[in-house]
């Protein structure tokens with residue numbers, strides 16, 4: 001999978017990706033992450049904020065916003081590894 005600045009389909013907070021884009025042409029498209037519940041463009045525009053929200057989410061047990069979307073074999077560490085390097 002290739003990532004550019006113009007298109008993102010990986011959540012900056014938690015690394016969740018189900019093919020839905022969070023950003024197109026560099027602009028957030030109002031997608032709410034099914035995993036951490038963060039809306040692209042609101043909580044994820046600067047690195048400090050991204051880290052803070054991720055910390056908060058992890059500290060509260062990494063709860064799913066849409067539990068129905070949670071895969072049976074979900075692996076938190078694997079998902080976090082998907083977070084783009086500039087948002088870790």
Ligand SMILES: [Zn+2]
Pocket residue numbers: 011012013014015016033034035036037038
């Ligand atoms: Zn997320």
